[in-house]
Amino acid sequence: MSTASFTSNFFGTGCFWKDESRISTVKKQNEGKVFVKCAVNTKTQKTEKAVRIGVLGASGYTGSEIVRLLANHPHFGITLMTADRKAGQSIGSVFPHLVTQDLPDMVAIKDANFSDVDAVFCCLPHGTTQEIIKALPRSLKIVDLSADFRLRDISEYEEWYGQAHRAPDLQKEVVYGLTEVLREEIKSARLVANPGCYPTSIQLPLVPLIKANLIEYRNIIIDAKSGVSGAGRGAKEANLYTEIAEGIYSYGITKHRHVPEIEQGLSDAANSKITVSFTPHLMPMIRGMQSTIYLEMAPGVTIEDLYQQLKISYEDEEFVVLLERGVVPRTHNVRGSNYCFINVFPDRIPGRAIITSVIDNLVKGASGQALQNLNVMMGYPENTGLLYQPLFP
Numbered sequence: 001m002s003t004a005s006f007t008s009n010f011f012g013t014g015c016f017w018k019d020e021s022r023i024s025t026v027k028k029q030n031e032g033k034v035f036v037k038c039a040v041n042t043k044t045q046k047t048e049k050a051v052r053i054g055v056l057g058a059s060g061y062t063g064s065e066i067v068r069l070l071a072n073h074p075h076f077g078i079t080l081m082t083a084d085r086k087a088g089q090s091i092g093s094v095f096p097h098l099v100t101q102d103l104p105d106m107v108a109i110k111d112a113n114f115s116d117v118d119a120v121f122c123c124l125p126h127g128t129t130q131e132i133i134k135a136l137p138r139s140l141k142i143v144d145l146s147a148d149f150r151l152r153d154i155s156e157y158e159e160w161y162g163q164a165h166r167a168p169d170l171q172k173e174v175v176y177g178l179t180e181v182l183r184e185e186i187k188s189a190r191l192v193a194n195p196g197c198y199p200t201s202i203q204l205p206l207v208p209l210i211k212a213n214l215i216e217y218r219n220i221i222i223d224a225k226s227g228v229s230g231a232g233r234g235a236k237e238a239n240l241y242t243e244i245a246e247g248i249y250s251y252g253i254t255k256h257r258h259v260p261e262i263e264q265g266l267s268d269a270a271n272s273k274i275t276v277s278f279t280p281h282l283m284p285m286i287r288g289m290q291s292t293i294y295l296e297m298a299p300g301v302t303i304e305d306l307y308q309q310l311k312i313s314y315e316d317e318e319f320v321v322l323l324e325r326g327v328v329p330r331t332h333n334v335r336g337s338n339y340c341f342i343n344v345f346p347d348r349i350p351g352r353a354i355i356t357s358v359i360d361n362l363v364k365g366a367s368g369q370a371l372q373n374l375n376v377m378m379g380y381p382e383n384t385g386l387l388y389q390p391l392f393p
């Protein structure tokens with residue numbers, strides 16, 4: 001990896017700002033900062049950038065979201081993209097909203113050349129990823145967005161995913177990528193398992209409260225809702241417009257594969273086994289996820305204690321936002337951004353609390369958090385390329 005090439009091309013080809021005086025003013029304004037407005041130009045994903053990125057599964061929803069986010073990244077440039085059925089096509093032909101990106105065509109993984117790649121986002125279906133990552137050069141940093149490496153316990157993976165783990169040796173070196181909780185471990189990781197969208201929205205509010213012994217570990221009930229993009233781009237009858245529009249439904253009741261991932265994270269925080277009731281729902285919306293969490297506070301603990309703990313835990317965190325007391329988080333307010341908005345409310349039943357947490361499943365729930373993690377792994381400020389404001393309406 002060469003950083004010198006980045007410096008010399010900081011405002012190089014493809015940047016709109018050709019005027020030297022403008023460039024030096026902007027450079028001065030940005031001294032010490034990494035994010036620059038050069039990102040208004042989408043034709044910046046060139047090999048001149050310091051870190052050369054491969055996106056495996058660029059023709060899917062999370063892969064294309066990585067491509068969109070990286071257009072705004074001053075250090076990461078895409079040199080390789082793969083697809084399966086869509087191999088051989090350009091990103092703009094598969095995703096017309098990305099037609100302005102000046103990028104190589106997508107290739108099949110078997111034809112991919114990793115000699116021009118420093119780091120990989122692996123955006124492939126779970127069950128396919130272990131074999132593929134096992135075959136990648138050890139020199140690569142990898143963020144895997146699939147569920148294939150999230151569960152530490154191999155037998156648990158095999159039970160919930162119904163297939164043998166194909167890379168048990170690799171599993172030992174994996175770091176779980178819930179950035180706000182495991183940042184120190186992520187810094188030195190080579191292979192990060194990016195969390196699932198539901199587990200992200202649930203662990204972010206609960207982990208600090210568990211660590212501070214403010215809630216009971218029994219009777220945690222989570223009612224969660226997702227937009228349909230959470231199911232990926234592959235055609236499925238259940239995801240047809242006619243099946244989804246004007247209604248909602250629960251799925252995976254008692255057996256959704258995110259249950260062990262959620263319980264793993266909460267149990268780590270508690271240092272003892274926590275089990276949860278978790279029911280996800282499919283909503284007639286494209287992006288967005290809300291988790292509503294019902295719980296019992298520890299004896300003597302008040303709602304204000306929960307609020308203060310979340311405030312302390314997240315006041316220095318850019319992407320987790322505790323709203324003002326009484327303000328209800330809405331999926332609309334995080335759409336297209338890497339934010340998680342949370343708040344805590346008193347239940348009418350004494351001693352109980354209700355927490356709501358919203359994210360964009362494709363950003364903080366997938367590609368945004370993946371980019372946040374790679375920034376940490378490569379030593380860049382965590383928010384680099386992620387300063388998108390939410391998109392509303």
Ligand SMILES: NC(=O)C1=CN([C@@H]2O[C@H](COP(=O)(O)OP(=O)(O)OC[C@H]3O[C@@H](n4cnc5c(N)ncnc54)[C@H](OP(=O)(O)O)[C@@H]3O)[C@@H](O)[C@H]2O)C=CC1
Pocket residue numbers: 056057058059060061062063082083084085086087109123124125126128145146147195196197229230231232233234361362365366
């Ligand atoms: N969508 C979401 O909100 C979230 C998704 N995830 C996880 O991220 C991963 C990607 O999800 P998503 O982008 O939604 O999925 P999509 O179905 O939209 O995309 C899957 C991608 O993988 C490629 N692909 C499919 N099968 C194979 C194969 N056998 N070998 C190589 N490439 C293959 C597809 O290529 P092609 O289209 O050309 O056939 C496509 O590029 C999944 O593991 C998912 O569970 C995680 C968090 C949230």
Ligand SMILES: CC(=O)N[C@@H](CCC(=O)OP(=O)(O)O)C(=O)O
Pocket residue numbers: 126145146147195196197198226227228229230231232258280282
């Ligand atoms: C709406 C919908 O179908 N959502 C997906 C979860 C998306 C996600 O985070 O999945 P991974 O764990 O595979 O990464 C599901 O319920 O399986």
